Amino acid sequence: MRLTRRRALAAATAGLGLLAGCTGGDDAGETDDETESTGSETGTTTATTASPETTTSPDTTATPTPTESPTPTSEPASDDESDPLVTMESVAFSPMRLSVEPGTTVAWENREALQHNVRAASFDDAATDWSFQSGTVGRDGRVTYRFDDSGVYQYDCGIHGSKAMCGVVVVGDASYDGTLPCE
Numbered sequence: 001m002r003l004t005r006r007r008a009l010a011a012a013t014a015g016l017g018l019l020a021g022c023t024g025g026d027d028a029g030e031t032d033d034e035t036e037s038t039g040s041e042t043g044t045t046t047a048t049t050a051s052p053e054t055t056t057s058p059d060t061t062a063t064p065t066p067t068e069s070p071t072p073t074s075e076p077a078s079d080d081e082s083d084p085l086v087t088m089e090s091v092a093f094s095p096m097r098l099s100v101e102p103g104t105t106v107a108w109e110n111r112e113a114l115q116h117n118v119r120a121a122s123f124d125d126a127a128t129d130w131s132f133q134s135g136t137v138g139r140d141g142r143v144t145y146r147f148d149d150s151g152v153y154q155y156d157c158g159i160h161g162s163k164a165m166c167g168v169v170v171v172g173d174a175s176y177d178g179t180l181p182c183e
Helices: 001-024
Strands: 085-088 097-100 104-110 119-121 143-146 151-157 166-171
Touching: 119 143
Parallel strands: 085 104, 097 166
Antiparallel strands: 104 143, 119 151, 151 166
C-alpha cells in the first residue's frame, strides 16, 4: 500500500509541474525585435537595435526605460569607433573617470562573459541629475550616450552594484575630485 501512495504522490507532483508550465506568463505585447532605449535630459542613448542609427553588437539586449525627456537631442548618438570608450571587464569600468567635451558620445563595451549594464547614479552632491538605464549588455555588446551639457555624470552597473562597478563622466568645464564608492 505504501508503494501505491508514493506512486500517486509522484504522479500528482508531475501533473502539477506540467500544469504550472502550461499556465506560465502572458507573452502579450512582447516581440522578437530588439528595442531602442532613449535617454533624457541632455543626450540621446542607444543600445543594440535593428535601427540604422545604432550599432548592432552580439549578445546585447536593450530594455527600454520610460523617462521624461524635456530637452532631447534629435541627433542620433554616434557609433563611431573614435568615440571615447569605457570597457566593462573584470567586474570594473575602465577608465573609471573620463573627461569629455559637450556633444561627445561615450561608448561602454563589455569585454567579458559576465553581463553588465550602465545606469545613472548619484553618489554625492556633485552629481548631475540625469536619467539613463541601458539594457543588459553581453560579451562584445556596446551601449552609447551623448553628453550635450557640462556636468558630473555618475553611473554604476545595476547588476553588480556601485561598490563593485562605478564611474563618472565629467563633461565640459565641470570638475570632480570626490571619491567614488568603487575606488
